[in-house]
Amino acid sequence: MKEDLKGFWKAGHLPTLITAFIYFDVCFSVWVVNGAMAPFISEEFHLSAAQKGFMISVPVIAGALMRFPLGILAQYIGRKRAAMLEMSVISVSLVWGYFFTTSLGSVVAMGVALGMAGASFGVALSLGSGSYPPKYKGLAMGIAGAGNSGTVIAMLAAPPLAHAYGWRTVYLLGLIPMVLAMVLLQIFAKEPSDREVKKLGDYLKILVDRDAWVFNLMYSVTFGGFIGLANFLPTLFHDHYAIPKQSVGIYVTLGVVAASGLRVVGGWLADHMGGLRVLYVLFGMILLSTLGAATMPANPWVMAFLVALAMGAMGAGNGAVFQLVPLRFRAETAVAGSLIGEIGALAGGFLPNAMGLGKQHFDSFTPGFLGGAALTVLSVATLAVLSRSWTHTWVGKGGRARVEPPSHEERGKGVMS
Secondary structure (H helix, E strand, C coil): CHHHHHHHHHHCCHHHHHHHHHHHHHHHHHHCHHHHCHHHHHHHHCCCHHHHHHHHHHHHHHHHHHHHHHHHHHHHHCHHHHHHHHHHHHHHHHHHHHHHCCCHHHHHHHHHHHHHHHCHHHHHHHHHHCCCCHHHHHHHHHHHHHHHHHHHHHHHHHHHHHHHHCHHHHHHHCHHHHHHHHHHHHHHCCCCCCCCCCCHHHHHHHHHCHHHHHHHHHHHHHHHHHHHHHHHHHHHHHHHHCCCHHHHHHHHHHHHHHHHHHHHHHHHHHHHHCHHHHHHHHHHHHHHHHHHHHCCCCCHHHHHHHHHHHHHHHHHHHHHHHHHHHHHCCCCHHHHHHHHHHHHHHHHHHHHHHHHHHHHHHCCCHHHHHHHHHHHHHHHHHHHHHHHHHHCCCCCHHHCCCCCCCCHHHHHHHHHC
């Protein structure tokens, strides 16, 4: 293992991987900040349960819809340039949010602007992992994707800052890490050489690719479940367990940390054991812990523990899914990753709405958890049907990268030596 990790550090461009992680981390913290501050915003504008769910879901849905277009743009202008352009737009939006969020409508509009931060996903993962060979893709993708740990920053920092200085000020404070990330990316990152520029129609073919939509389904469980829970849990703990607004982040943090850290582990395990094998185990963990959370346990720490189990498995599942994606879509990883991230994040927008509507009409958050459990069962069934054909075509046994046969030139060198 030590030799394997040593080989990983030398296999690609480490400064690009690290700065891609920072870029994604900062963008992710901005993306979920409305969810972290939802109890403060809801109190000021006297929102109903359904309005809370909708307000929380807007940045998630907007970010999802922007991911695929940004991924295509990155294929044409380069991932580094696309990331810099994106962060510039987000910076302007944060200033706008500080001055002009004076009604629910303006908060919803700000949520659309914050969605731009959520679009960073496919670009960050493709940028960070682009210089690494196939056998290390899972780990590289896991490290870059661990930037969803930005949720921890938002959940821990935003509520107390909003309590002390007002929630609008949090937008302005978000400029500091955003500008720092831009500077680091500009100085240390370089564009990987794996980008292929094709006609737009060639990129759009992925929209009708069956395997892409299977990945979409699986990622709807792993990432959609994670981002939906991360955004809505502050409201759930405040409304159901009467946790003070400035303290709700503490109950969410365990799950977010587990998801972020285990994303790297999930990618590493998928490299070594196979992404398909790993996903079967993780989907089982997600299903059991989600059904447990659906019982709405009386103790908030029991709920926090169950949610942390689910989110940890989701985080590891994110890494496992994206170990498989670059093996299936080798030359279009940014586009494929952006599409899969888009559909996955759209599923995350479903969860807050399901939670809010369930609370308003049935006086319970249980329907949202049960919806997630049903989607998990569907994903396992689909994976069981297709995994055999995948391992006979583009991926090795259990979902590991196939060992490519040596080229004619390499065989010649071996003979001569």
